[in-house]
Amino acid sequence: MNSINLYLCYLCLGLSISMISCQSSDQNEEKWVNLFDGESLDGWKAVMGAADFEIENGEIIGIAKFGTPNTFLITEEQYDDFILEFDLKINHISSNSGAMVRGQFDPTARNGNGLVYGYQIEADPTDRAWSGGLYDEARRGWIYPLDLNPPAKSAFKMGEWNTYRIEAIGNEIKSWINGQEVAYVVDDTDSRGFIGLQVHSINDPNYEGEKTHFRNIRIQTEDLTSTPFNGDVFVVNTGLNQLTDLEQQNGWKLLFDGKSSAGWVGAYKETFPEKGWHIKDGILMVEASDGSESMSFGDIVTVDKFSAFDLSFDFNISEGANSGVKYFVTLSEGNKGSAIGLEYQILDDERHPDAKMGRDGNRTLASLYDLKTADKQPRYVRKPGEWNQGRIIVHPDNKVEHFINGVKVLEYVRGSEVFREMVSESKYKVWENFGEAPEGHILLQDHGDEVKFKNIKIKELN
Incomplete structure (x- = not known):
């Protein structure tokens, strides 16, 4: 084949590939439906607060107003499964915002003034940097704060346009900002609802008039394909003892299968306790007795031992x-009573006297018991009778972190000088090299009160 014919072949091949690419792109574009025409608010309505929404240069601009609650511009249409994309820009630290997905509205609440509640993907201009996280507006609070995915805290750019992508398919909600994987939640509380744009309330009249900008709001509702996460991203799964494909790929495994006591035995025993501990409907529960420490039914421990790990x-x-x-x-x-080990405290801080004992609150919920106090805000903790998520990360370098409902509340380093000083001032000072074993079991404590567990999962770290 001569050079001219070879050139013509390459040219034809290039044109063919280009045509296929354009055709594929056009077909993909056909899946999108614009929710905002750039000129009017047809198909939208403002509810709850009294902030204003204006249209300028193809943008929806929300304008903060002092003395009014959160204001939401919501779609008149409701959606179940969808992929949503939009651009958002914030110029001022007071302009907290977000997008409601599968949002809910009760027009009779608040004496007829209405209440918006449900899933919201956050836009957070503060140093906390939880943009892209999932917040359950006016209901459970934070489901996916970005303490669970620290690398994603840098995705949102203040004063610039940020492209959000949100996939709500089945019971999974995923978010991206500017292409960065942010939040991954498995939850089935709401399967259908509206799309909403938020202008947050402000507590300072000097911030009145600050603006939040939205543009390029579009949605797909048909022939949806879920985009897989590729990174080592923590998954919040409120279901029952299940792991996503991503978790399994990243090395997570269940410590409780929801059906049996496999992998667990009584502390200092070879079998699982015959009474007191129950497994029913996917829940592992220790029943109430006399409030004593491990004297009625006894603690349970994992058969396996662990060194560096991520436990949820x-x-x-x-x-x-x-x-x-x-x-x-x-x-x-x-020893008698509960087996010795580092302890993530589980406690009703308001009602149990142990919360006021120890030193500086170091026996409160999520604290390193009798050693270090959890620095937590009450709004991140759910009340007795509701499910909370605990998390303990032990890094290979012996740095340890405690979380409550996704929020990091303390860290320390096992074996450090500071750690040993804390031990010397605690009840554990009588135990040589307390807390410094190279490996050990995981223990769930019987302290004479009813406590339930589920979704116990672990990932070993190298």
């Missing part, structure tokens, strides 16, 4: 309850 667990306490999740439990002390 959901717990639900009764009023006034006391319990704990211990780690690096060696079962070598031979």
